[in-house]
Amino acid sequence: MFSQSITRIPPQSMAQGLTTAELGAPDHARALKQHADYCAALAEAGLEVDTLSPLAEYPDSVFVEDPAVMLPGKNAAILARPGAGSRTGEAEAIRPALEKYGEVFPIEGPGTLDGGDVLLIRDRFFVGITSRTNQQGFEQFRAIVNRFGYSATPVPLRAGLHLKTDINLVAEDTVLSSADMAARPEFADYRVITVPGDEAYAANCLLVNETLLVPAGFPKTLALMQGLGSKIRIVDTSEYRKMDGGLTCLSLRF
Numbered sequence: 001m002f003s004q005s006i007t008r009i010p011p012q013s014m015a016q017g018l019t020t021a022e023l024g025a026p027d028h029a030r031a032l033k034q035h036a037d038y039c040a041a042l043a044e045a046g047l048e049v050d051t052l053s054p055l056a057e058y059p060d061s062v063f064v065e066d067p068a069v070m071l072p073g074k075n076a077a078i079l080a081r082p083g084a085g086s087r088t089g090e091a092e093a094i095r096p097a098l099e100k101y102g103e104v105f106p107i108e109g110p111g112t113l114d115g116g117d118v119l120l121i122r123d124r125f126f127v128g129i130t131s132r133t134n135q136q137g138f139e140q141f142r143a144i145v146n147r148f149g150y151s152a153t154p155v156p157l158r159a160g161l162h163l164k165t166d167i168n169l170v171a172e173d174t175v176l177s178s179a180d181m182a183a184r185p186e187f188a189d190y191r192v193i194t195v196p197g198d199e200a201y202a203a204n205c206l207l208v209n210e211t212l213l214v215p216a217g218f219p220k221t222l223a224l225m226q227g228l229g230s231k232i233r234i235v236d237t238s239e240y241r242k243m244d245g246g247l248t249c250l251s252l253r254f
């Protein structure tokens with residue numbers, strides 16, 4: 001069970017962040033409302049929400065999942081090293097917030113690692129090797145988590161931003177995945193639900209204790225998720241989608 005989360009208010013500069021979405025510029029006022037609703041959803045799911053101040057100099061800093069990886073129940077966190085140059089400094093900016101909750105283990109250059117590439121299922125970490133996370137980042141990550149009793153499996157990606165753009169835990173031993181990822185041998189031990197091809201964005205659902213957060217506007221995925229037995233909470237992430245972000249990226253849970 002998770003009891004705590006960390007989020008960060010989106011800065012006015014968020015439209016200057018990185019994106020491939022071609023969905024237009026995000027509306028900051030609407031993004032703030034959606035962020036407040038997202039935090040409310042985490043609180044409804046039983047989490048304390050530690051909301052950090054906006055950072056104007058880092059337009060992507062609302063996506064707090066990327067500069068850190070929490071080790072739930074271990075009072076420890078990994079300080080990641082985001083692979084996009086405009087985001088690398090987000091790690092040092094979030095370090096003091098992590099230190100409030102336990103020991104912090106940094107990934108060192110030239111290793112890079114984005115938290116969006118890290119998926120935890122029970123005591124097994126899957127780590128996407130992507131344009132943001134390199135092999136050295138993965139090796140450092142594995143050495144740290146092995147000391148805490150976790151295993152770590154690399155998952156090289158051919159395309160896409162992050163591992164969790166494609167695959168996420170939605171129920172016990174059950175993942176929601178893109179068709180591409182569903183066929184991968186790394187996930188053969190799990191029940192895999194394939195996200196409908198025209199709703200690929202909705203592969204980024206977020207399981208928080210007994211509640212499953214589902215992005216607004218994806219009715220086929222919603223119907224699939226309603227069969228899993230969790231309480232469903234719909235959250236509108238339209239302004240974050242414009243910046244390639246989704247439900248998991250907006251918080252750290254532990």
Ligand code: CIR
Pocket residue numbers: 017018019060063065066084087115116117161162164165243244245246248249
């Ligand atoms: C980026 O490209 O880094 C941001 N615009 C989006 C990051 C989304 N984060 C995530 O999937 N964990």
